Amino acid sequence: MTLKTVLKSVLRRAGYAVYAIPKAGGERRGDYAYAEAHPNATLAPWLTDDDFMQAFEVAKSNTLVDIYRLHELWSLVAETDKAGGDIVEVGVWRGGSGCLMAKKAQLMGANSTVWLCDTFSGVVKAGDQDSYYRGGEHSDTSEAVVSDLAARLGLNNIKTLTGIFPDDTGAQLDASAVRLLHIDVDVYQSARDTVDYLWDRMPSGAAIVFDDYGFVGCEGVTRYADSLRERQDLTYLHNLNGHAVLVKR
Numbered sequence: 001m002t003l004k005t006v007l008k009s010v011l012r013r014a015g016y017a018v019y020a021i022p023k024a025g026g027e028r029r030g031d032y033a034y035a036e037a038h039p040n041a042t043l044a045p046w047l048t049d050d051d052f053m054q055a056f057e058v059a060k061s062n063t064l065v066d067i068y069r070l071h072e073l074w075s076l077v078a079e080t081d082k083a084g085g086d087i088v089e090v091g092v093w094r095g096g097s098g099c100l101m102a103k104k105a106q107l108m109g110a111n112s113t114v115w116l117c118d119t120f121s122g123v124v125k126a127g128d129q130d131s132y133y134r135g136g137e138h139s140d141t142s143e144a145v146v147s148d149l150a151a152r153l154g155l156n157n158i159k160t161l162t163g164i165f166p167d168d169t170g171a172q173l174d175a176s177a178v179r180l181l182h183i184d185v186d187v188y189q190s191a192r193d194t195v196d197y198l199w200d201r202m203p204s205g206a207a208i209v210f211d212d213y214g215f216v217g218c219e220g221v222t223r224y225a226d227s228l229r230e231r232q233d234l235t236y237l238h239n240l241n242g243h244a245v246l247v248k249r
């Protein structure tokens, strides 16, 4: 075993991934091409959103998600309000992205429960479609870590479901409609099972966000999200922040 392999394996167990930066101009890796994307636009709406920035300061050390994707989730809580229903996150880890969505919903006075679903023992269902994840990554968290963050943000609208979603906890998700579904599970099968389980409960105007879509090492999620593009009952957007966003028609 080389030093590089040992290091990668230690970091993987600690929940970190190390990838070579794509060559200047981009490069092909397997089925997909990767490049560092630096769009020319400079509008930064998160900087003038005081509520967001305040909540972000509290939540930022509990999340792996960057400010660009977090602010998009925050905005989608408002955008999907007219569709009606609850908000679900599968893949919570230490609660940062899920609690920020809950904070926005609470500030708006939205009549939505925010369901936070995680094994709290790491990634599951890694398989042939997945290039990096093997299972067990991101186990360095607990339900208590998330409750602590929720208390610091003053949340009163979250419910936490502990176990594999939907296999163990789907039946406890007592929501007749889901208007926003944030999927941050890293691997193909968990992403697919989540959509299969909840799609019929999503009203017109509801959105699904795949956090992992644009990231090397998450090709299983990229492949699954791409497979949904053929459907006639949704509109599909790839945001260069890494999200794939699907809006149900």
Ligand SMILES: C[S@@+](CC[C@H](N)C(=O)[O-])C[C@H]1O[C@@H](n2cnc3c(N)ncnc32)[C@H](O)[C@@H]1O
Pocket (backbone or CB within 6 Å): 062, 063, 064, 065, 090, 091, 092, 093, 094, 095, 096, 097, 098, 117, 118, 119, 120, 121, 122, 123, 124, 125, 137, 138, 139, 163, 164, 165, 166, 184, 185, 186, 190
């Ligand atoms: C990258 S982390 C989530 C990051 C989080 N959204 C944040 O704000 O940083 C992925 C999480 O997905 C969870 N997970 C993966 N598949 C799952 C499944 N089928 N059911 C429940 N949790 C799952 C793992 O336990 C892990 O905590």
